[in-house]
Amino acid sequence: MNHPFFIMLAQADISTLPAGFLKDVIIVMVAAIILMTGLMTAVFMGLQYFLERRRIAREEAAAENPGVMNIGPTPLPVTKVYPTATLRDLNDHGRRLDDHDKQLNSLWTTMREEDKQIRAEQAAQYQSISLALGRIEGKLSKE
Numbered sequence: 172m173n174h175p176f177f178i179m180l181a182q183a184d185i186s187t188l189p190a191g192f193l194k195d196v197i198i199v200m201v202a203a204i205i206l207m208t209g210l211m212t213a214v215f216m217g218l219q220y221f222l223e224r225r226r227i228a229r230e231e232a233a234a235e236n237p238g239v240m241n242i243g244p245t246p247l248p249v250t251k252v253y254p255t256a257t258l259r260d261l262n263d264h265g266r267r268l269d270d271h272d273k274q275l276n277s278l279w280t281t282m283r284e285e286d287k288q289i290r291a292e293q294a295a296q297y298q299s300i301s302l303a304l305g306r307i308e309g310k311l312s313k314e
Contacts, residue, residue, distance in 0.1 A: 185193070
């Protein structure tokens, strides 16, 4: 109790203060305490309200999404089978892939040859159309 505030209060002479002033100070202090208590109560009630709303929203979201299901002990038995592929199977698949590659190459060759033939035919048709248009233009210009 050696704080300067308490020392100052111990030396204060309250008898010189008017009685109305002391009564007003006490009323203001009690009113401030009541007001602060009400304000703190309102703040804590508001916080609790919002926390409760958040808890309810989380529970509703959890109810909409099903939880993790553990299927036990093991849903499907897993056993390893050795060997999974034999050397003969691998060679057979390699031979089949080589045959497919040859077929693809022959298809590409055929397609390129047919494309050359089509382009040659189109060029010949273009030439004949050009000659025909030239003859038509020549006849029109003479008239």
